[in-house]
Amino acid sequence: MVNKAKVARQFIEAIPHARALGMKLTEISDGTAVITMPYDKKLIGDPKTGVIHGGAVSAVMDTCCGAAVMSHPSAPGGTATMDLRIDYMRAAHPGQAITTTATCYHITRNVAFVRATAVDEDTDNPVATATGSFTVETKF
């Protein structure tokens, strides 16, 4: 049997945009994934404060949710985002990495439902949360 986590890891690490943002997949198993993105000046959305742009947070959230889907025991292959909602709770601290944790909490033959949270070093206060629905593909 192919190791789902291994396949998902290889898939995520081969994504050009994930590389461009320096994303590192730190945990992946049975429908849960953790991805960290280091702080980088090129990601700044507010030059006055140095806070990173919400779009960069969206990119990690989306990648992490996709990884969570692919690592689910019932997922046969790849996935694509159908809908993703992000709520921004607070600005991320400049200079700190963003860590996202996504869980695929329900999957059918066609659709996967995912929740995710993003934090910086202050892990008790989320920077953002996300909910999304993803397609379930038979291939990659």
Added chain:
Amino acid sequence: MSRQRPEPMQVVKQRRDAALNALVEGVPYIRFLGIEFDRRGDELTGLLNFNDTQIGNPFLPAIHGGVTAAFLEVTSIITLSWSFLWPDIESGAIDVEQMARGDLPNLPKTIDFTVDYLRSGLPRDAYARATVSRAGRRYASVRVEAWQDNRSKLFAQAVGHFRMPQPTPKPETPGD
């Protein structure tokens, strides 16, 4: 009674383009993604210049959902900022030269953003246009659509809510 003589076209264009450039060029993330804006009067169109680092699925290949979301969010924020800054840019209340030196006005902050992915983003340029559905003093609601080859075939659309920048800090009042 005679109306005021209109400003020369170059003066008008120069002022508007300088303000828009300052707004867009001042944000590192917008440059990183390769987003530009095309202006026709007060109407803006976001342009996402395709490059290989935007790929999210190398097998198809397709643009990363995060890039699409970011492009829609950037277009929303710039369009919203542009719409509320416009009167001050036109009246001269905002010093465009000061803006160009990096002293940008405060921008709206995203509260939430919901992206509807309609079809996969092809590895080529994309365009987006945002509409401010409601602009209040404190909150704004924005709709945005993105397409590639055909204006009528959207590949993604989104809605978002934004907290508007507040003009001057005033003492907090209970129940505010």
